[in-house]
Each structure stands twice: as C-alpha cells, then as structure tokens.
Amino acid sequence: QVQLQESGPGLVKPSQTLSLTCTVSGDSISSGTYYWSWVRQPAGKGLEWIGHIYASGSTNYSPSLNSRVTISVETSKNQFSLKLSSVTAADTAVYYCARDTHYYDSGGWVNWFDPWGQGTLVTVSS
Amino acid sequence: QSVLTQPPSASGTPGQRVTISCSGSSSNIGSNTVNWYQHLPGTAPKLLIYSNNQRPSGVPDRFSGSKSGTSASLAISGLQSEDEADYYCAAWDDSLNGYVFGTGTKVTVL
Numbered sequence: 096q097v098q099l100q101e102s103g104p105g106l107v108k109p110s111q112t113l114s115l116t117c118t119v120s121g122d123s124i125s126s127g128t129y130y131w132s133w134v135r136q137p138a139g140k141g142l143e144w145i146g147h148i149y150a151s152g153s154t155n156y157s158p159s160l161n162s163r164v165t166i167s168v169e170t171s172k173n174q175f176s177l178k179l180s181s182v183t184a185a186d187t188a189v190y191y192c193a194r195d196t197h198y199y200d201s202g203g204w205v206n207w208f209d210p211w212g213q214g215t216l217v218t219v220s221s
Numbered sequence: 222q223s224v225l226t227q228p229p230s231a232s233g234t235p236g237q238r239v240t241i242s243c244s245g246s247s248s249n250i251g252s253n254t255v256n257w258y259q260h261l262p263g264t265a266p267k268l269l270i271y272s273n274n275q276r277p278s279g280v281p282d283r284f285s286g287s288k289s290g291t292s293a294s295l296a297i298s299g300l301q302s303e304d305e306a307d308y309y310c311a312a313w314d315d316s317l318n319g320y321v322f323g324t325g326t327k328v329t330v331l
Contacts, residue, residue: 134266141223141309141322141323141325142258142260142266142309142322142325143322144320144322146319147320155318155319156319157317157319158317158318191265196271197313202272203252203254203313204252204253204254204312204313204315205254205271205272206253206254206256206311206312206313206320207268207271207272207311208256208266208268209268209277210265210268211266211267212265213264213265214265
C-alpha cells in the first residue's frame with residue numbers, strides 16, 4: 096500500500112521560505128514510473144496545483160507560482176520536497192503531496208493524482 | 222483563478238441522480254483527459270474518476286464520468302448521505318503547461 100506523508104513547520108513568517116518534505120512508502124520514487132506533485136488548498140478555496148517532479152529531477156511548475164517555487168527529489172531517502180520563497184498570508188493553506196501519473200498518448204496528456212498525503216496546514220504569520 | 226468552471230453547488234435527496242458539469246477549453250479538456258476528485262474537509266482528496274470515465278478500484282459504480290468537446294461531467298446515481306462532499310474536475314492544460322483544477326462543487330444530500 097502506497098502512502099505519502101507531508102512534514103515541515105506549521106508556521107512560517109512573512110517573506111521567509113516555506114519548506115515541506117513528502118516521504119513516500121510502499122513505492123520507489125527512483126523507479127521512474129510516476130511523477131510526484133504538490134497541491135495546496137487555502138482555507139475556503141479550491142485545490143491549486145503547485146508543481147511536480149520526476150525521478151530524474153525534471154520539473155514543471157504552476158505559472159502563477161513559478162518564480163517562487165522549487166521542487167526537489169532525494170531518491171536515496173525516497174522523499175521529495177517543496178520550497179516556496181517570499182511567502183505572504185496568501186500562501187496559508189493545507190499542502191498536500193501526491194503520486195502523479197503523467198504520460199502522453201493519442202488522447203492527449205493523461206494525468207491523475209493517487210494516492211495523496213493527509214495534508215499539512217502551513218500558516219504564514221508573524 | 223481556475224480555468225475549469227463548475228457550479229458552486231448541487232443537491233439531491235437520497236437515491237436521486239446528481240450531475241456536475243465542468244467547462245473548460247481546447248487547451249485543457251478539449252485536448253487532454255479529465256479526472257474527478259472527491260474531497261471531504263479535513264481528509265485527503267480521493268481520486269474518483271480518471272481518464273474521463275475510468276473508476277479506480279474501490280469506487281462504486283454509482284459514480285460515472287463523461288467528456289464531450291471542451292466539457293465534462295460527473296454523475297452520481299443513487300445518491301447517498303456519504304456522498305456529501307466537494308467535487309473537483311481537473312485536467313492538464315497545454316497553454317499553461319500545468320495541471321488545473323475546477324472551481325469545485327459542493328454536493329449536499331437533502
């Protein structure tokens with residue numbers, strides 16, 4: 096059974112960098128079968144994709160966050176991480192990591208998230 | 222702001238059929254496959270439908286998905302109280318080169 100678990104500080108000061116780690120069990124990031132994504136949900140709002148990474152280190156980021164986001168992978172620890180710089184109160188959200196099936200076929204891009212971590216609340220406040 | 226538009230709410234009585242629409246464009250739904258997620262507050266989102274109309278193992282066949290052109294829909298037949306949740310459509314967007322979620326629909330069982 097594949098499980099993902101987010102970890103990191105629950106409180107970050109404005110203008111600082113938010114850092115989270117997702118630890119994967121039951122699957123190997125280095126197998127290269129999947130991408131690995133970060134998604135967030137601000138309170139009272141919808142889901143927002145942040146970006147994803149492949150085992151090789153190749154990444155795609157949401158255009159709206161691209162200038163502030165870095166996703167990295169540490170295959171030896173079976174973990175991938177999120178860094179979001181220059182945070183403001185608008186970055187307060189529940190952050191989820193997820194395994195990301197992502198490939199192209201005749202019908203276009205095929206892309207879904209399953210499973211997801213339980214999520215971790217990050218509050219940006221001084 | 223999301224590029225996939227859903228109605229903010231939908232409701233029905235137990236046993237009824239509820240349909241949720243998801244409107245996109247040629248760069249997302251029109252070009253790529255659509256997924257649906259069920260999200261209960263305080264829990265991890267759950268994949269409900271992938272590749273337009275496929276159900277993962279364990280998802281009841283009361284849930285079905287379809288896609289036509291630049292729109293998609295999720296149908297819940299035989300509505301049950303445990304179906305009360307938020308539902309999101311999602312797809313890859315070629316113009317944004319990223320994954321986009323719908324605005325979300327809150328389903329209420331009356």
